[in-house]
Amino acid sequence: xxxxxxxxxxxxxxxxxxxxxxxxxxxxxxxxxxxxxxxxxxxxxxxxxxxxxxxxxxxxxxxxxxxxxxxxxxxxxxxxxxxxxxxxxxxxxxxxxxxxxxxxxxxxxxxxxxxxxxxxxxxxxxxxxxxxxxxxxxxxxxxxxxxxxxxxxxxxxxxxxxxxxxxxxxxxxxxxx
Amino acid sequence: xxxxxxxxxxxxxxxxxxxxxxxxxxxxxxxxxxxxxxxxxxxxxxxxxxxxxxxxxxxxxxxxxxxxxxxxxxxxxxxxxxxxxxxxxxxxxxxxxxxxxxxxxxxxxxxxxxxxxxxxxxxxxxxxxxxxxxxxxxxxxxxxxxxxxxxxxxxxxxxxxxxxxxxxxxxxxxxxxxxxxxxxxxxxxxxxxxxxxxxxxxxxxxxxxxxxxxxxxxxxxxxxxx
Numbered sequence: 001x002x003x004x005x006x007x008x009x010x011x012x013x014x015x016x017x018x019x020x021x022x023x024x025x026x027x028x029x030x031x032x033x034x035x036x037x038x039x040x041x042x043x044x045x046x047x048x049x050x051x052x053x054x055x056x057x058x059x060x061x062x063x064x065x066x067x068x069x070x071x072x073x074x075x076x077x078x079x080x081x082x083x084x085x086x087x088x089x090x091x092x093x094x095x096x097x098x099x100x101x102x103x104x105x106x107x108x109x110x111x112x113x114x115x116x117x118x119x120x121x122x123x124x125x126x127x128x129x130x131x132x133x134x135x136x137x138x139x140x141x142x143x144x145x146x147x148x149x150x151x152x153x154x155x156x157x158x159x160x161x162x163x164x165x166x167x168x169x170x171x172x173x174x175x176x177x
Numbered sequence: 178x179x180x181x182x183x184x185x186x187x188x189x190x191x192x193x194x195x196x197x198x199x200x201x202x203x204x205x206x207x208x209x210x211x212x213x214x215x216x217x218x219x220x221x222x223x224x225x226x227x228x229x230x231x232x233x234x235x236x237x238x239x240x241x242x243x244x245x246x247x248x249x250x251x252x253x254x255x256x257x258x259x260x261x262x263x264x265x266x267x268x269x270x271x272x273x274x275x276x277x278x279x280x281x282x283x284x285x286x287x288x289x290x291x292x293x294x295x296x297x298x299x300x301x302x303x304x305x306x307x308x309x310x311x312x313x314x315x316x317x318x319x320x321x322x323x324x325x326x327x328x329x330x331x332x333x334x335x336x337x338x339x340x341x342x343x344x345x346x347x348x349x350x351x352x353x354x355x356x357x358x359x360x361x362x363x364x365x366x367x368x369x370x371x372x373x374x375x376x377x378x379x380x381x382x383x384x385x386x387x388x389x390x391x392x393x394x395x396x397x398x399x400x401x402x403x
Contacts, residue, residue, distance in 0.1 A: 035324060036277060124305075126323040129306055131186075131280070131281035131282065132278060141186055149382045149383050150382060155388045161311055161312075163394045166347075169346045173180065174209055
């Protein structure tokens with residue numbers, strides 16, 4: 001995936017500049033790209049970018065106790081920049097982010113897991129079926145549905161068949177003659 | 178086959194997570210058959226039960242019990258036929274010259290198994306498959322809005338998909354519960370209308386793809402009938 005190296009450079013620069021808005025934009029573009037390319041490595045990368053952008057919005061990560069870990073994250077990205085995007089390198093970056101969060105853990109779900117859920121839910125909202133989303137992201141259907149049900153994604157498309165018509169079908173199917 | 182419904186994993190999950198699986202037994206006793214495919218059994222029972230994360234095991238165990246009680250019937254399916262339809266459905270919408278693979282074997286498998294038994298009634302809470310059956314052009318519009326690219330349609334594949342899919346009728350768990358309410362499912366409660374209304378919201382929050390406006394409309398229809 002050598003042709004993707006500019007992407008990791010963009011991520012690295014945005015993180016070094018503490019530019020969470022830029023990271024958010026990269027994340028949004030990546031999710032659209034995943035919809036078309038259906039590449040699992042892009043999914044992993046999107047999850048990482050989501051986690052990095054979230055970290056930058058939390059003031060605690062700017063404190064001294066995180067300095068070393070934040071540098072380790074930059075180093076892990078440098079490695080990807082030099083060696084290319086592959087499973088091993090992206091996993092190393094994910095582990096470094098997880099370790100950083102553990103220094104001052106606040107939530108049961110870590111940011112990588114939140115990133116996985118968010119990415120799966122977005123792909124489902126954008127139009128992938130539930131099974132396709134689950135297969136591509138590795139997130140189980142129950143988690144995707146639970147997340148999606150609490151968003152406004154179901155308000156975004158007006159159903160072709162109205163409620164009254166669907167209810168009539170259900171009555172015919174289920175009630176005794 | 179009279180009064181038989183093929184159930185998708187999305188509906189089984191939202192109904193199970195809303196603790197309303199009794200509704201299947203309620204209709205089963207009135208002569209309605211509920212079928213699932215072996216692939217769906219794998220997804221909603223075997224997978225959650227084998228996972229380290231225990232959060233969804235209770236629903237899986239409850240669903241397993243429905244199979245043991247023969248309220249849900251598992252139908253064995255073939256991979257080859259699934260692949261053929263999957264190929265058609267996943268080569269309808271194109272962006273940047275590439276097909277957008279919207280659907281996976283889980284959904285296609287259900288449609289084929291139902292067709293094989295001449296059953297054209299599906300219970301699906303998931304939005305994409307339902308739209309593909311009822312209004313595929315809406316998927317194209319939605320994708321254009323979401324990705325910001327022109328979506329091209331392979332008309333031949335769309336026609337073939339419509340030929341197969343247009344025979345099907347789809348209901349969601351919310352319609353299932355509404356008919357159950359009309360048929361006395363909540364009659365043990367003094368304030369059954371409140372239980373019914375709360376159930377609709379519970380199903381939505383557990384993933385049933387229904388808008389809040391549609392829920393209000395369903396409640397209005399039921400109230401006006403009383």
